[in-house]
Amino acid sequence: MTGGAAARDDHLIIRPYEPQDEAVVVRLWDACNLRVPYNDVAWDIAFCRSSESNSRLFVGQTGTDVVASVMVGHDGHRGWLYYVAVDPELRRQGIGRRMVAHAEAWLATLGVWKTHLLIRQTNSGMKTFYESLGYEVAPRIMMAKAIAPSPAFLDPPDEDPA
Ligand SMILES: CC(C)(COP(=O)(O)OP(=O)(O)OC[C@H]1O[C@@H](n2cnc3c(N)ncnc32)[C@H](O)[C@@H]1OP(=O)(O)O)[C@@H](O)C(=O)NCCC(=O)NCCS
Structure with missing residues (x-):
């Protein structure tokens, strides 16, 4: 994140997440209120990266600062976007739009x-943001079911079982 420096979106570089980005990405998601108790973000990142043929976490960087993210993947049928985030100090400069466009272009290549x-x-x-990018509300009922305990609620592994 930036610590205050302003940046135009034309200085944005979008690249795949690297392990050294974890702390700043988690801070970004905290700043964007994207962290919820039932998600373990480190696990989410690791799981995304474990299936790179169909999922990616991209970060947006201005200078040396990671200022944006998008997690993207497909389930064999449709694409899905998660963790769309822009540093609160750098919003309304087109960075979010470019992150989503990058994710869409990556999906299209697949x-x-x-x-x-x-x-x-x-x-x-946030509906207005996505509508400005061409998304529409789809008349569906979204249903969900936990089919295993969330990693966020599992006890950390015992490092010294003895
Ligand atoms: C959503 C988010 C990624 C948008 O990032 P951004 O860089 O500010 O978005 P952009 O500058 O590319 O905005 C593109 C257009 O979307 C619309 N838009 C963006 N933010 C908006 C807002 N808060 N309210 C209404 N419209 C908005 C505008 O039409 C904007 O174009 P304009 O600035 O020329 O009017 C950012 O607000 C964010 O990180 N929010 C917190 C995390 C979040 O809720 N993510 C979505 C989870 S579903």
Whole structure:
């Protein structure tokens, strides 16, 4: 994150996440209120990176600062976007738009022609952002079921079982 420096989106470099980005990416997601108790963000990142043929975490960088992110993947049918985030100090400069466009272009290279995303009810103001990028509210009922304990709620491994 920036610590205050302003940046135009034309200085933005979008690149795949690297392990040394973890602390700053987690700070970014905290600053963007994207962390929820039932998600273990480190696990989310590791899981995304474990299947790089169909999922990627991209970060946006201005100078040496990581200022944006998007996690993107497909499930064999549709694309999905997660963790779309821009440093609060650098919003409304087109960075979010470029991050989403980058994710869409990556999906398109894999043959994915349509992508979905979820907006939490508590974050419904973001609908305007996605609408400006051509997304529409899809008349579907989203259902979900936990089929295993969330990694966020598992006890950390015992490092010294003896
Ligand atoms: C959503 C988010 C990524 C947008 O990033 P951004 O860099 O500010 O977006 P852009 O500058 O590319 O905005 C593109 C257009 O989207 C619309 N837009 C962006 N933010 C908006 C907002 N808060 N309210 C209404 N419209 C908005 C505008 O039309 C904007 O164009 P304009 O600035 O020319 O009017 C950023 O607000 C963010 O990180 N939010 C917190 C995390 C989050 O909620 N992510 C989405 C999870 S579903």
